[in-house]
Structure formats: structure tokens, C-alpha cells
Amino acid sequence: MSTRARAKPQRDRHQEIVEAAAQVITDRGLAETRIQDIADRCGVSPGLILYYFGSKDRLLVEALTYANDQSYLRMSRELRKMPAASERMDRLIQLSVPGLLPEYSLLDEWALWLEIWVRALRDPQMAKERENLDRRWVQSISEVIRYGRQTGEFPSDAADADDIAMEFGAMVDGLAIQVLLNDTVMTPARMHDICLDVARRLIGYDGTR
Amino acid sequence: MSTRARAKPQRDRHQEIVEAAAQVITDRGLAETRIQDIADRCGVSPGLILYYFGSKDRLLVEALTYANDQSYLRMSRELRKMPAASERMDRLIQLSVPGLLPEYSLLDEWALWLEIWVRALRDPQMAKERENLDRRWVQSISEVIRYGRQTGEFPSDAADADDIAMEFGAMVDGLAIQVLLNDTVMTPARMHDICLDVARRLIGYDGTR
DNA sequence: GGTCACTGAGTGACGGTTCAGTCCAGTGTA
DNA sequence: TACACTGGACTGAACCGTCACTCAGTGACC
Structure with a gap:
């Protein structure tokens, strides 16, 4: 029996698998991620994962960069909504502190950075990808600074x-x-303070904290 | 006539294994480290590794902290030799930049930090250990600063x-x-410049660069 | 003889990958 | 409308290498 209709409604499987993989990696860590886990999470057989990605490694790299991509885009979108450069800067800082905002814990995102770094140590493709990803984040900081200088909000x-x-x-x-890593001394609040402080010192604007 | 020594010269096996493990981890990465590799490196059977450490995990944690320990002690020793606080600070900075000094590349040491961090994400014991190790490094920075203030070399x-x-x-x-991670923009030299610059700005001394 | 360091041959589990085959949507044909 | 055929998505089981870990035994030394 079991006339199994195509259980899943035909959505983009590729995408679905990548998302599941990213999820599993954040849950269990890269080293403990098995194809079976990913398959389970999207209710599919392990064979299908390989059918789409050819090898576990290819999927992992794609999942890592995809997840990073997503959080970058989310932040970009957020920042563009703020009119004042100082607001943008403050928000950027908020969105960089893991565990500060309950609605965006960012713990997963940062954990993935660690995994990316370790993998980049020995995987040239990952190393290249990591540099691209990183460059983009740094760029969005400097864009805010330039924006503030342009509008005259920050000193030039x-x-x-x-x-x-x-x-x-x-x-x-x-x-x-x-x-x-749950440092007892460096709490989210303290990191937030330091970041605001340093940003104001470096950029030369005064916050309303 | 003295009794014939064992085939292996009786050195502290425990120590020997830990060192070999640290070496293998830096070579192949934590995830790719096998007991067999460690055994090979000290010319011993895999069984003996387990005989001493009970499990692979216990050995790995010990190896990671041991290696970090060593490089910390080495730096400590170095710094104490310098009389002037500014010299200490400059040396500390040199000894923090991976790949700057040919005689101390530090690439391995930093790579081990990455491994420690990832492991600390999910291993509470490693997390605790990591905090201790980190605290010590930060402390040696602040000691240099306090030392300079004491001697009047740095402003207070x-x-x-x-x-x-x-x-x-x-x-x-x-x-x-x-x-x-071999960033094309952030070279050892550039990192060195930035560090010197920031240190002088934060601490308020002027270098002789 | 007893203890201890040590070996080396297992063993069992795990997990990535392969593959033969199933199911189904769509297409062409009469 | 009915039927045959095709190609792609998907499965399940089997394959097979790899490894951590076990253990019975060995030889040296007290």
C-alpha cells in the first residue's frame, strides 16, 4: 500500500535542504552534523541529500554561507530603515552583540562564524568565501560612517x-x-557598552545613551 | 653494570602523548585528529593512548590547554626580560600577530584558539578552561599597563x-x-601597525617606531 | 610472583556513499 | 479518453571504510 503521494509539496528542495542543514549545524555543531540528521529534519531520505549535493562537504559549505548571507541581509534591511546615521550605528551595534536583544539572539549566527573560521583553516574554498562574507560586514560599518559624514552628522x-x-x-x-562563550566577565550588556563607547571615540559622534 | 633500560627511554609518557596530540591537532585540525595519528607520532600503539587517558576526548582537552599554556609561559618569560614598559608592550604586540616574526609564527597557536572556541561552544569543561586561559592573556596586558603607570612611563x-x-x-x-585565515587585506604588517597605533592611543604612550 | 607499561589483534558501531528500483507527472499517440 | 513511454525525484537497503575502544597476553622489572 502506502501510495505515498509526494509528501512534500514540491517546494524548492535544494533550498529546503540548505536551510535544514544550517539548522542542524547550529544545533549540533559542524563536526556532529550527519547527513541523516539533515534528511530527518526535512522528512526525506539521506540518499536524496546526496542526490542534490553530491557530497556532504558541498552541502556544508553552502549551508554555512547561506546562513551568514541571511543574517547579513536582515541587518542591511534593518539599517536602511533608519534615517539618522547615529541611529544606524547604534542599531548596528545592537545587532552585533550576541544575546543582547531577545528577539534576535544572534547566538546561532556567531556560532556559525566560529565554524566557518575553523573550516576555513584547511578548506581554501571556505577561506575565500569567509573573506567575502567578512568584507561585506566591514563594508556595512564603513558605509554607515561615510553616510554620517556625508550628512554632516559625523565629523569628517x-x-x-x-x-x-x-x-x-x-x-x-x-x-x-x-x-x-558565556564569559562571566564579558556579558552582552558590557560588550554593548564597550562598543558604543569605542564607536563614539573612533567616529567622533556623541550618543544619547 | 646498570640495568638495561626499556626500549623507550622511560620519559614521562603522559607528557609525551599530550605534546604529540597538540602537534597532530595543529597539523590536521581537531576534527581530523585520530588516536592512531597521535600514537604514530610517539611511536606507540593506540592502545597505550587509551591506557593513559581513558578516552580520546580527555586527551584532546588536555592537549589544547597544554599547548596554550606553553605559549603563554613563553611570552611571560620574554616580557619579564624587558625593563621598559613600552618595550614590553611593543613585544607583547609583536608576539600577538600571527606570522609576523619568522622565529615565532604563532599560526599554530592561533589555530588552536579557534579549535578551543568551537569546542567550548558545546563542552562546558572546555568553556571553563577557555575562560581561564583567556583571562590570563588579558591579565598580562593589563599588568604591562599597570607596570608602565607605576614606573611613570605611561600616563595614569x-x-x-x-x-x-x-x-x-x-x-x-x-x-x-x-x-x-590569510586575509588579503589584513596582513601581519597591517595588523601590527593597527595594534601599535591603538595601543598608543589607548594607553597614551608614544612609540619610537 | 606480582605489577606495570605496553602491544596488537580484534570488535562493534557509525556514517558517507552507492545503487537498483519505485513512484509519478507530463507528454506523445491513437 | 485511454494507453504507453520517459525522465526525474525519491527511497531503502546494502556496502564498506574508518575509528574509538576492548582485551588477552607479553615481557621487563621489583
Whole structure:
């Protein structure tokens, strides 16, 4: 019996699998992610995963970059809604602190960065991809700075926007790692304070905190 | 006549295995590290590894913390040799940039940090260990700052030494990740420049660069 | 003789990959 | 409308290499 109708309504399987994979990776970690888990999550056989992606590795890389892509786009969209550069900067900072906002915990997103980094150590394709992804994030910082300088909201006599963005972005990465790993000293609130502080010092605007 | 020694010269096997494990992890990555590899590296059977450590996991955690320990101690020793605080600070910075000094590439050390972080995501013991290790590094930064203030070499009117150290340490982490992953924009030299620059700005001393 | 470091041959589980075959939608044909 | 055929999505089971871990045994030393 079991005249199994095509259970799933024919949506884009490729997409569906990538999303499931990203989910599994955040849940169990890259090293503990099995094809079976991904298959289970979209109610499909392991064979089908390979049918679409050829190998586990190809899927993993795609899932990692896809997930990062998504959160980048979400932030981009958010920022564009704010008219003032200082608002954008403050929001950008909020959206960089893992665990600060209950509605966007970002813990998963940051955990995926760690996985990307480790994989990039030995996988040249991942290394290249990682650089692209990272560049984009730093760019959106420097865009906010330039935007503020253009509108006259930020002073224009400070350092090069790209340099500030790199420096600031690096600090955010370092702090986020600690927060993500549940450091007892570096809490989300403290990271948030530091970021606001440093941003204002580097860019030269004053917040309304 | 003295009794003939064992085939293996009786050195502390425990130690030997931990060192071999650390080596293998840096070579192949945590995920690709097999007991067999470690056994091979110290010319011993896989059984013996388990005989000493009970499980692979226990050995891995010990190896990761051990390796970190070693490089911390090495830096500590180095710094103590320098009389001037500014020299200490400059050396500390040199010893933080992966791939800057040919004699201490530090690439391995930083790669191990990445592995520690990922593991700490899901292993509470590793998370705790990671915090201890990290705290120590940050502390040695703030010690240098306090030392410089004590000797009058650094101004004492700037921010709290611990705060500066955390902030600076976080930035170093973030930059080091990029350098480690062969970023085309963030080279060792550039990271070095940024670090010197930021350190001088934060601490308020002037370098002789 | 007893203990301890150590070996090496298992063993069992796991998990990626393969593959032969099933099911079905669509298409062409009469 | 009925039927045959095709190609692609999908399954389930089997395959097979890999590894962590076990254990019975060995030889050296006290």
C-alpha cells in the first residue's frame, strides 16, 4: 500500500535542504552534523541529500554561507530603515552583540562564524568565501560612517572610514567570541557598552545613551 | 653494570602523548585528529593512548590547554626580560600577530584558539578552561599597563587598565583571526601597525617606531 | 610472583556513499 | 479518453571504510 503521494509539496528542495542543514549545524555543531540528521529534519531520505549535493562537504559549505548571507541581509534591511546615521550605528551595534536583544539572539549566527573560521583553516574554498562574507560586514560599518559624514552628522576629520571599520569590526569579533562563550566577565550588556563607547571615540559622534 | 633500560627511554609518557596530540591537532585540525595519528607520532600503539587517558576526548582537552599554556609561559618569560614598559608592550604586540616574526609564527597557536572556541561552544569543561586561559592573556596586558603607570612611563590619567586590556585583547583576537585565515587585506604588517597605533592611543604612550 | 607499561589483534558501531528500483507527472499517440 | 513511454525525484537497503575502544597476553622489572 502506502501510495505515498509526494509528501512534500514540491517546494524548492535544494533550498529546503540548505536551510535544514544550517539548522542542524547550529544545533549540533559542524563536526556532529550527519547527513541523516539533515534528511530527518526535512522528512526525506539521506540518499536524496546526496542526490542534490553530491557530497556532504558541498552541502556544508553552502549551508554555512547561506546562513551568514541571511543574517547579513536582515541587518542591511534593518539599517536602511533608519534615517539618522547615529541611529544606524547604534542599531548596528545592537545587532552585533550576541544575546543582547531577545528577539534576535544572534547566538546561532556567531556560532556559525566560529565554524566557518575553523573550516576555513584547511578548506581554501571556505577561506575565500569567509573573506567575502567578512568584507561585506566591514563594508556595512564603513558605509554607515561615510553616510554620517556625508550628512554632516559625523565629523569628517577623523581617520579613514575603512580603517575605522576594520578596527571596530575586529574588536566586535573578539568581544562577541567571549560573550558567545558565556564569559562571566564579558556579558552582552558590557560588550554593548564597550562598543558604543569605542564607536563614539573612533567616529567622533556623541550618543544619547 | 646498570640495568638495561626499556626500549623507550622511560620519559614521562603522559607528557609525551599530550605534546604529540597538540602537534597532530595543529597539523590536521581537531576534527581530523585520530588516536592512531597521535600514537604514530610517539611511536606507540593506540592502545597505550587509551591506557593513559581513558578516552580520546580527555586527551584532546588536555592537549589544547597544554599547548596554550606553553605559549603563554613563553611570552611571560620574554616580557619579564624587558625593563621598559613600552618595550614590553611593543613585544607583547609583536608576539600577538600571527606570522609576523619568522622565529615565532604563532599560526599554530592561533589555530588552536579557534579549535578551543568551537569546542567550548558545546563542552562546558572546555568553556571553563577557555575562560581561564583567556583571562590570563588579558591579565598580562593589563599588568604591562599597570607596570608602565607605576614606573611613570605611561600616563595614569587614562581609563582603567583592565578595561583597556579587555578592549585591546578583543581587537587583537579579531584581527588575528583575519590574519590567520590569510586575509588579503589584513596582513601581519597591517595588523601590527593597527595594534601599535591603538595601543598608543589607548594607553597614551608614544612609540619610537 | 606480582605489577606495570605496553602491544596488537580484534570488535562493534557509525556514517558517507552507492545503487537498483519505485513512484509519478507530463507528454506523445491513437 | 485511454494507453504507453520517459525522465526525474525519491527511497531503502546494502556496502564498506574508518575509528574509538576492548582485551588477552607479553615481557621487563621489583
